[in-house]
Amino acid sequence: MSTLLDGVATGSIAYVLNTLGYSSCFMTGVRPVTSVYRFAGRARTLRTLPPRADIVEQNRQDRSKDPHRVVLDHVSEGEVVVIDARGVLDAAVCGDLLAARVKFSGGQGIVTDGCVRDLPGLMKLDFPIYARGVHASVFGNRHVGIGVNEPIACGGVVVLPGDVVVGDEEGVVVVPAQLEETVAALCQEQDELDTFVMEKLEQGRPLQGTYPPDTQTRNEFERWRSSRR
Amino acid sequence: MSTLLDGVATGSIAYVLNTLGYSSCFMTGVRPVTSVYRFAGRARTLRTLPPRADIVEQNRQDRSKDPHRVVLDHVSEGEVVVIDARGVLDAAVCGDLLAARVKFSGGQGIVTDGCVRDLPGLMKLDFPIYARGVHASVFGNRHVGIGVNEPIACGGVVVLPGDVVVGDEEGVVVVPAQLEETVAALCQEQDELDTFVMEKLEQGRPLQGTYPPDTQTRNEFERWRSSRR
């Protein structure tokens, strides 16, 4: 259930996706909340709306169908729960108990452009959680779950169910499912080039000619690359 | 296809809905763009997301299934098109040609928490259009249509397909379909009370005792009301 993008830097992925025409792939303002950073998995999404009495009542009457509960209670191994919280900064999408359920079901992480709660409990969970902030107000104060595994936006990035979602210290990047292999291959090449360029910069080389590489540097890189294999 | 709420002030409707537990029913920041204000109809909704290359391409390949086109091209008599534009202020959801199609299909109005374009053309259309602003940038620069007649939020208000949407100079209010009759009845009573109270205030009465009415004022109102029938 792992992905080819496990362990690849989000910066590299975003760079490569940009060259493929996907310029909005990195979530804005979504940062690691706990001190566990790295994760990768398949998107499992929740769409939310502001609360409205009739919808709230309907969800309450049968919690087994409440999308907020469904998305968190039925995670499969390798999934990342991504919650479109419409950028709301004064209510949480989940706390330590709901997050624990995701972890113990084999989930890889939780990502939202809203907030999470129970920070001390989340720290103990030892699980990757990314959000725009922390707020102790409960989900129902500002949200109602409206749909599971629909296309959503989170932090300005479109997320389709099944997309590959990757996080590190920098934040969260979303890779369309069909591009996983292409992106993985291009990232490997890009990372090698970057390593080579960094060596040259450390030796005092200017950017001009080195990065982006001109023909001469490109040739040098190919030799360097061959010599390392 | 008309509604019982045709011609009722949005302020009255919002007041009555608030007493029924629906406090978030009036759209924030959504204002009349043209000088045609009053409308009422059933919600036909469009949900949008930021553009993403694969979704854009798919919509382009078969425009007959592009949700942005579907929602505007297949309006039924009495419907109001409501577009959740995620509050985007630097691109339009439609211009005068698309709006004209809605009008000539029997639509009652267009409402969005984004922008519209072709203002001079919209003014000539003589059709109710409500938005957060005006911007000439086209839909595709910031939006992709993702679903027709799904639940959405617009201006902070949840809109379900089929809800009654009413607009006047003040803005736009959304009435859950099942509450139409109740709200219409309560609004009529409230409007009579308000007319009575306004008369009393003009005569120099204080708010205290008059509004909200104490028992004595309530009795006076009942007599005044009977006398007018």
Added chain:
Amino acid sequence: MSTLLDGVATGSIAYVLNTLGYSSCFMTGVRPVTSVYRFAGRARTLRTLPPRADIVEQNRQDRSKDPHRVVLDHVSEGEVVVIDARGVLDAAVCGDLLAARVKFSGGQGIVTDGCVRDLPGLMKLDFPIYARGVHASVFGNRHVGIGVNEPIACGGVVVLPGDVVVGDEEGVVVVPAQLEETVAALCQEQDELDTFVMEKLEQGRPLQGTYPPDTQTRNEFERWRSSRR
């Protein structure tokens, strides 16, 4: 009960106050809501906070002491009600009935950095009302009144009870009570200078030397001014 600043342009007043060291005297984002623009009067203030159950309950139990009611129900001739609404854009501070009470008590206007409601009714009232916007949601959804005639801020400007508040098409300016006479005198002089300068500019004079006036222009102005008396 009238003030020396009745009819003086807010732009002139703000300019003069700035020269006296009062640079933040003109409210940001507070605009005329109805088509009645000009007013001047003494500030009567309301301070608000977000609603909290115990305070709401206390105000409900004795409405005669609820600051929101007190400020609107006991206006004296020549007063302007200024409501610090903390910039809230999704709830109103009053509607047409409460505004009517202010008008029929001899009030000169209502000013808030929040919203007002019942726009069609307010238009009929023929009374100066300035706000940041229009929203049908009622006061109690976002506000509780906390104090009458306390110092407040409205639109970024400090307002003390008794300050002179003046409005025109441009917006609202606040003059500390002790500066009324000084400001009135300086405005008169400034307006004469501006009239003179405008004449010169119409004749093709450059700004350089004319505005601000150098010694020669200043002398010309003094002759022009004497000749008009």
Added chain:
Amino acid sequence: MSTLLDGVATGSIAYVLNTLGYSSCFMTGVRPVTSVYRFAGRARTLRTLPPRADIVEQNRQDRSKDPHRVVLDHVSEGEVVVIDARGVLDAAVCGDLLAARVKFSGGQGIVTDGCVRDLPGLMKLDFPIYARGVHASVFGNRHVGIGVNEPIACGGVVVLPGDVVVGDEEGVVVVPAQLEETVAALCQEQDELDTFVMEKLEQGRPLQGTYPPDTQTRNEFERWRSSRR
């Protein structure tokens, strides 16, 4: 000194520029302040920064070199003054006297993403002025002029000196100087197509096939177009 784009709708220009790869050409939030809408001319730009004591002092010592004065005092026939005010909403870039100087020098309009002051005076001027708002606070409270005829951004749009700037009810669009002819030609064609499409929509045609036009509609349009010549 007039431009080929005089009288062309900003919506048409923005649409055409978008097809040429210029998607950010229409200013966000910049609206007509007075009731004079239409203008077109060549950009004359001012760049501003927040005030800093040493720069303020230097400008004060020789006003003839103060960029804020230079840009407004030396306008040539046919120019539009465009002021990058960094979106500041609580101070003006000019009032009626400075605007008068621009008008009487043969300027075509003033555009800023900040505010203007002296609204009553500006209304009397009968001159196109576009801004994000109105505020009586003077320029020096928030701005210092730093450079005339440098490249700037205004309302999110890059403006180079000499670009063609066009305004109507909708707002302001900026056309790179080298594209003036191309855009004018494409707009004429687009406007004819739009007129044709509007006729078809009025007759009940659907968007599908009509707009954008399929081959059949395109042929119909060509015949219609020929017949009108």
Added chain:
Amino acid sequence: MSTLLDGVATGSIAYVLNTLGYSSCFMTGVRPVTSVYRFAGRARTLRTLPPRADIVEQNRQDRSKDPHRVVLDHVSEGEVVVIDARGVLDAAVCGDLLAARVKFSGGQGIVTDGCVRDLPGLMKLDFPIYARGVHASVFGNRHVGIGVNEPIACGGVVVLPGDVVVGDEEGVVVVPAQLEETVAALCQEQDELDTFVMEKLEQGRPLQGTYPPDTQTRNEFERWRSSRR
């Protein structure tokens, strides 16, 4: 002078207060600035306004009555200073010296929805300080103190003097004084339930039936709880 809520998680308190009808009790955007997190105490409040020349002058003439000084210089054992800074992010409410005075007077912490300054000095103080950010600009650049121990709002939460204010890694929660005992008792029960639920989730139990607990889980919990006493 300690409170029953010393050491209770803010998340638990906010959850319990929400069930009692106090949904807005947790401050938005107010985060620990130093690495000392936990505190609890009674609110001592300061209300601020933007600076205005006459008020600034009055406070300067008698600093012993300047509310900004009074609130920080006369703290009693067990108090938390809470400063309503109107969300201002470009000026501080205090630096290390003023904070030191609060600490050495027996204060329990400082909380503001504005900024603080002298971060290196604050870090050395070893004292709980919560704010929206850090900024070196001094108080007087954006604030004037207007009243001590008045009701205020801080981070969107109403704070009355004497309320219990509690902070931890998550942020700051405010408990109305009269609810202290009730909240403490309910939090203890809630925390036991949460501990029990976490154990069950670790064992692979689903949310459904476990959290919130159905009758069976509730019975299990009661047995578990009895067995631990």
Added chain:
Amino acid sequence: MSTLLDGVATGSIAYVLNTLGYSSCFMTGVRPVTSVYRFAGRARTLRTLPPRADIVEQNRQDRSKDPHRVVLDHVSEGEVVVIDARGVLDAAVCGDLLAARVKFSGGQGIVTDGCVRDLPGLMKLDFPIYARGVHASVFGNRHVGIGVNEPIACGGVVVLPGDVVVGDEEGVVVVPAQLEETVAALCQEQDELDTFVMEKLEQGRPLQGTYPPDTQTRNEFERWRSSRR
């Protein structure tokens, strides 16, 4: 190439500059991104604008003149690169490779009111980098470089080329070049006073009389100061 302000706290510098009439000298929202905090150097500036096709093309055709490249590739010993990114939060101004070039050229730091990318790489660089946030989107998605060593604003502060820029845990302060010596001298005196005052506060002295010091405290301070020499 070092400055007299090396190692002086930004809080002290900002305090002293404020007394000299420079109240806006500390950048708002610009925070250390890596865990290397302290730096001081001379400003080398980059001004940016939103991308526009013709300017982008011109920069691409000759990268040796692209201001974004020039500013980073030709840093002199002791310089700090300051990039005015117009507060953009969803694109970076540089990543680890470009930052490495600055470091290996003898630069002292990089400061921007936008974002940076490649956070894991930046952490390894061991170099002071200050920004408003972290975002993996590349420079060209939101920016084009327009001028090197022009006056700019960054985080609300004017920066002229050659100004002294100093950073610590608190953030970044900008000292006009001509004030370097004055500020250094005043900061030393202020820091001694602060040390003295802190000692007194630890002994239980009130603010009143101690800070700011009255004549008696001032005399005490002078004796304390002499005794330490």
